Amino acid sequence: xxxxxxxxxxxxxxxxxxxxxxxxxxxxxxxxxxxxxxxxxxxxxxxxxxxxxxxxxxxxxxxxxxxxxxxxxxxxxxxxxxxxxxxxxxxxxxxxxxxxxxxxxxxxxxxxxxxxx
Amino acid sequence: xxxxxxxxxxxxxxxxxxxxxxxxxxxxxxxxxxxxxxxxxxxxxxxxxxxxxxxxxxxxxxxxxxxxxxxxxxxxxxxxxxxxxxxxxxxxxxxxxxxxxxxxxxxxxxxxxx
Numbered sequence: 710x711x712x713x714x715x716x717x718x719x720x721x722x723x724x725x726x727x728x729x730x731x732x733x734x735x736x737x738x739x740x741x742x743x744x745x746x747x748x749x750x751x752x753x754x755x756x757x758x759x760x761x762x763x764x765x766x767x768x769x770x771x772x773x774x775x776x777x778x779x780x781x782x783x784x785x786x787x788x789x790x791x792x793x794x795x796x797x798x799x800x801x802x803x804x805x806x807x808x809x810x811x812x813x814x815x816x817x818x819x820x821x822x823x824x825x826x
Numbered sequence: 827x828x829x830x831x832x833x834x835x836x837x838x839x840x841x842x843x844x845x846x847x848x849x850x851x852x853x854x855x856x857x858x859x860x861x862x863x864x865x866x867x868x869x870x871x872x873x874x875x876x877x878x879x880x881x882x883x884x885x886x887x888x889x890x891x892x893x894x895x896x897x898x899x900x901x902x903x904x905x906x907x908x909x910x911x912x913x914x915x916x917x918x919x920x921x922x923x924x925x926x927x928x929x930x931x932x933x934x935x936x937x938x939x940x
């Protein structure tokens with residue numbers, strides 16, 4: 710069984726603050742994939758990043774950064790100098806081998822980020 | 827390049843009616859997924875296809891739900907008969923080559939069953 714926990718239901722910050730969204734996962738597999746998606750108010754989920762279980766290097770993309778730690782089964786997402794446009798629901802997802810060897814994602818419940826001007 | 831296309835964007839129907847949701851995946855993508863999103867249950871995978879073949883439909887809630895993919899460019903999700911508890915946003919997503927690749931989501935269909 711797989712499980713993704715996003716304990717923060719909602720986070721509210723003021724513009725320019727840094728914010729970290731937590732994601733903790735559970736899996737027994739050694740090969741798995743982790744994702745972050747953004748769902749803005751328009752509703753469409755947008756892919757942000759994918760990490761495989763063998764790559765623990767942290768990733769930085771502009772104001773976004775991701776910290777993957779297998780020792781704590783966490784894949785946290787940090788937004789530096791947040792902006793109003795960052796307001797969205799952010800989903801963490803885990804994929805491990807399923808039927809026929811396909812990797813099927815399970816999504817966390819999401820964290821709603823509200824950035825106030 | 828067009829993304830995943832879903833229609834209709836909004837659907838309001840009465841309990842007992844048949845509802846058909848449509849999806850056109852990104853050309854060349856060989857995986858197609860149907861999800862349902864509700865406040866209570868979050869984002870749930872209903873069914874997915876690989877090369878037009880249904881692989882896992884264990885997420886389909888009841889026999890009232892059915893999905894087809896007659897060709898690589900079209901899929902439908904049908905609910906018959908619909909019930910108020912089916913009210914949700916239904917997303918279609920597609921991915922390229924492998925299911926562990928990033929998924930591209932459509933804009934969703936907001937279904938309201940009265």
